[in-house]
Amino acid sequence: xxxxxxxxxxxxxxxxxxxxxxxxxxxxxxxxxxxxxxxxxxxxxxxxxxxxxxxxxxxxxxxxxxxxxxxxxxxxxxxxxxxxxxxxxxxxxxxxxxxxxxxxxxxxxxxxxxxxxxxxxxxxxxxxxxxxxxxxxxxxxxxxxxxxxxxxxxxxxxxxxxxxxxxxxxxxxxxxxxxxxxxxxxxxxxxxxxxxxxxxxxxxxxxxxxxxxxxxxxxxxxxxxxxxxxxxxxx
Numbered sequence: 001x002x003x004x005x006x007x008x009x010x011x012x013x014x015x016x017x018x019x020x021x022x023x024x025x026x027x028x029x030x031x032x033x034x035x036x037x038x039x040x041x042x043x044x045x046x047x048x049x050x051x052x053x054x055x056x057x058x059x060x061x062x063x064x065x066x067x068x069x070x071x072x073x074x075x076x077x078x079x080x081x082x083x084x085x086x087x088x089x090x091x092x093x094x095x096x097x098x099x100x101x102x103x104x105x106x107x108x109x110x111x112x113x114x115x116x117x118x119x120x121x122x123x124x125x126x127x128x129x130x131x132x133x134x135x136x137x138x139x140x141x142x143x144x145x146x147x148x149x150x151x152x153x154x155x156x157x158x159x160x161x162x163x164x165x166x167x168x169x170x171x172x173x174x175x176x177x178x179x180x181x182x183x184x185x186x187x188x189x190x191x192x193x194x195x196x197x198x199x200x201x202x203x204x205x206x207x208x209x210x211x212x213x214x215x216x217x218x219x220x221x222x223x224x225x226x227x228x229x230x231x232x233x234x235x
Contacts, residue, residue: 006059009108016111028058031114032075035084035122051081051125053093055117057110064108067101070094072117083128084121096120 006027013021013031020032034052056071072093074086100116101109 002059002062002065005064005108009064009110012108013110017114028056031055031057031110033114033118033121035118035125037122037125048081049079051084051086051121052078053086053117053121055114057113064104065106067105068110068113070097070113081125083125083132089121089124092124093117093120 010029013029017031020034021029022032023029032052032054035050037050052075054073054075056073058069060066060069072086072090078086097113097116100113104112
């Protein structure tokens with residue numbers, strides 16, 4: 001009875017997967033399962049082809065009363081996908097088929113297994129893409145929060161105000177001290193270059209007023225031209 005059911009199931013599978021199924025023997029074959037992924041602009045990932053996995057099926061003599069032997073492999077030269085790897089995810093996906101096998105014991109189940117496998121793989125990729133998108137979104141939000149700190153500044157509290165005030169007063173005191181030192185330096189420099197001016201009394205007391213007396217004698221002296229004219233007339 002097992003053989004008859006196996007043949008019937010193979011005929012049905014050949015009609016459902018005409019291009020995807022490949023015979024290995026009368027009791028063994030493989031089905032190519034191409035995943036369908038939603039087009040969401042790759043969530044920031046580089047464009048990549050939807051992955052394909054190969055489901056290997058081998059009937060035991062008592063199938064379908066006995067579970068089929070299953071295995072998974074990637075196609076040859078399959079390009080890597082950022083969120084899926086047949087080699088890494090094979091154990092998880094085969095584990096997920098165990099409950100389906102238990103529920104369908106005694107019945108042809110390969111089509112159900114292929115459908116479940118496809119859905120589980122697609123869901124796995126969707127969850128990983130969503131997680132990667134959440135990480136990117138959080139990184140963007142964190143960068144925005146850091147940028148916004150530049151505009152919001154530090155919240156003012158009594159403690160932060162007193163700390164700011166102490167720093168401000170210290171800065172102002174240092175500034176005033178520097179300005180005073182610069183002013184004194186300028187005054188000192190100006191005193192060195194500026195000539196000392198004495199009053200008339202100080203000049204007289206120091207005997208420097210002679211220049212003024214000599215100036216007065218020169219003013220009282222007769223003009224040179226008049227002296228010369230008197231000398232000519234006398235002669």
